[in-house]
Amino acid sequence: MNGDNELWVNSVNKKNKVALMQWMQNYNINLVQINGQRKYGGPPPGWVGGIPPHGSEIFIGNLPQEIYEDKLIPLFQSVGKLYEFRLMMTFSGLNRGFAYARYPTKHLADLAISHLGGHEIQRGYKIVVTRSTEKCELALDGIPSILDKEELATILCGLTAGVDTVSLYASFTSDLKNVAIVKYNSHREAAMAKKSFCEEPQLLYGCSFTVDWLQPPMKQKLQSGTLPQPHSFLPQMRSDKPKQDKITLSGVQCLQFLCDRMNLGQPIYRIKFLSLGSCGWLRFWYQVVIPKHRVPFNGYSWILRDNLIPTDQYEQAKEMVALQLLREFGYGVD
Known part of the structure; x- marks a missing residue:
């Protein structure tokens, strides 16, 4: 258990805190306190296997605030081996009146609920034991x-x-x-x-x-089944087939529109032409930086030169790169 033990013991509920520390020492028990709870196991020493299935955790309520794990863990281990035990704690060192215990199987959780529900752990305190809601x-x-x-x-x-x-x-x-x-x-x-x-x-x-x-x-x-269907961002891509009543955009325009809607910043293109093939194909390297995207896009591609002037070569390469990025984002040409 972390923290200044002497300070912890000298605060409220000293007798039970000393008993807890003695029990931990005698049985080599390790408890870890974090985020308002104190935990044993999860997994315990020597555990073999994965995390127990959903439904194997129980909720324990109506606990006396001065009681600790030296009384609780042995009680719940009387049903079967515990995978984890979590006691909710206050800043003063008292418990908050409830805890959670997880068993290796749902069957053991059922046994704990049936055998220990209503158990009088202290005079006037009959504990509540139910299945944990286990929000997942x-x-x-x-x-x-x-x-x-x-x-x-x-x-x-x-x-x-x-x-x-x-x-x-x-x-x-x-x-x-x-x-x-x-x-x-x-x-x-x-x-x-x-x-x-x-x-x-x-x-x-x-x-x-x-x-x-x-x-x-x-x-x-x-x-x-009444939740609305998700929005799907599908910009209308330019194609060779005429379409009525639809605004058609180039690949560059679609990528700009998409980045604007996603608040990513406008794409910045770098294109470097490398070599001309024997059949008129012009090879080029590209990099596209989208300001708020985690990494730039890099690659190589080709365009058919067809006596294009340099400005047209650049625009055609830029369009090809934009279309490639839209495909990587999951949007192809209609």
Whole structure:
């Protein structure tokens, strides 16, 4: 247990704190206090295997505030091995009246609920033991509509661990943006992801987004299937087929429009012509810098020279590069 032990012991509830420290020493127990809770295990020493399944965590309520893990952990281990035990703490060193325990299996969690629910742990205190709600779903609001759910899932899997499913719906708060509902494999992984996003805000294509637990009103709409379909940013590309009642844009214009809508800044092109092939193809190198995008785009390509003047060569190469970038963003030519 971290911190100044002497100061901790000399504050409120001294007798029980001394007993806790003695128990930790006798049984070589390590407790870690962080973010208003004190944790044992997760995993415990000698644990072999992965994280226990959803439904294996229980909620423990109506605890006397002066009671500690030296009484609680042995009680809940009487049902079976514990994977993790978390006691919620106050600044004064008392507990907040509730805790969470996770077992290796759902069956052991069921046994704890049936055997220990209503147990009188101290005179006048019958504890409440129920299955934990284990919130596993986050709502990420403000997702740029350039991203579909597959692309977003790939990005989130690179930023956080334990992503199970990702779904997209139209945002209620941001025009032309979406809200992503991300389900994680466990409450712990969801909580770690939320903590990471809040402590180190991320940008997706230059756009910030908010992160919170999935709230009941939105969850009800999700379950009833009434959430609106996501926005999809699909600019109308120029093609050889005439289309009525539609504004057609060049690749360069579409990329500029897309970057403007995504608040990325206007693309900056660098093009260097390298060599002319025997069949009239002109090879060139390009780099495109989009100010708020994380990396520049670099590559090589070809255009058919066809006696183009240098200005036309540059504009044709620029158009080809813009079309290539739009394809990389997921938008092809109609």
